[in-house]
């Protein structure tokens with residue numbers, strides 16, 4: 341029999357949505373306030389104070405000064421039942437970029453800008469904290485909201501974990517989102533397994549023997565050695581990595597020499613490595629070192645290699661990804677909806693949390709070309725459609741309620 345009355349749970353879901361959409365003006369206001377005072381990693385003092393003040397006004401228990409500027413808020417559901425713990429993570433740092441947008445809420449600081457949307461992440465996390473605190477009678481379990489510094493580098497996730505944010509009470513699962521201008525507003529990119537790549541960096545100096553440009557036999561030409569290394573490094577992905585695995589080796593820096601008729605004594609190069617498969621964690625460092633050592637040896641050059649494993653790949657847990665996906669399917673009402681094959685070779689230190697506890701990181705589409713809000717992340721004109729803010733809150737809130745069910 342078809343009822344003419346909506347199902348009870350549909351009514352309550354609609355109420356959740358209406359109530360969260362009503363938060364839109366506040367979400368926009370918070371986001372813009374944070375946007376005007378962008379701060380670089382581990383310097384998020386004004387941002388942290390802003391967050392702490394709001395949490396305090398709302399009566400939400402929280403701890404400040406974790407890993408310098410990080411904050412953890414704790415919201416305990418009052419519905420009787422199991423005591424699971426869900427963490428929601430937001431990053432809050434800006435980038436060393438001069439903003440070129442001409443908007444009323446433009447960055448007030450020279451050379452610093454929220455050009456990645458972390459101002460939006462912070463506003464979404466605040467909105468989520470506010471809503472869940474107001475509705476703590478609707479869920480059982482504990483929510484930890486983690487406001488993390490320095491995602492853009494050198495990385496705030498690791499020191500926050502070291503400071504114990506995943507313990508006491510122990511976190512069972514973690515979720516987080518990135519506003520994403522590579523996807524249109526009204527879409528969510530979510531998948532099980534690898535979502536974002538590992539980030540590794542290397543810097544190498546080649547020591548040859550300089551001399552006259554016309555008398556090469558008396559020298560060890562660091563330019564020739566460096567050129568061979570750059571070319572040979574490209575064979576790692578094409579010849580050594582299983583073609584089923586995706587990977588990138590990019591040499592982004594190469595410096596040598598001072599003038600046209602002098603053979604350069606030293607050459608410096610640097611690059612980045614990206615991959616999804618965690619089994620490759622030590623592979624690239626080893627292979628790069630072998631190639632550099634072999635080529636240098638064959639030319640009589642010496643080298644110095646500095647290799648940094650910055651972030652591991654972002655790997656989503658299948659179960660939590662399915663939960664986020666099912667919620668997002670309800671929240672997102674556009675026909676494009678869910679984009680399951682959304683992956684990027686960009687990196688994120690959310691990966692450190694996901695190495696410790698199962699969880700899901702996902703992309704919330706935020707581009708709107710009609711409003712010219714479709715510049716890429718890290719661009720001086722980056723901005724996003726703020727209509728995405730309540731969508732983010734609704735996904736977090738409903739994931740929370742569903743997780744504790």
Ligand code: NI
Nearest residue numbers: 456457458518
């Ligand atoms: Ni970002």
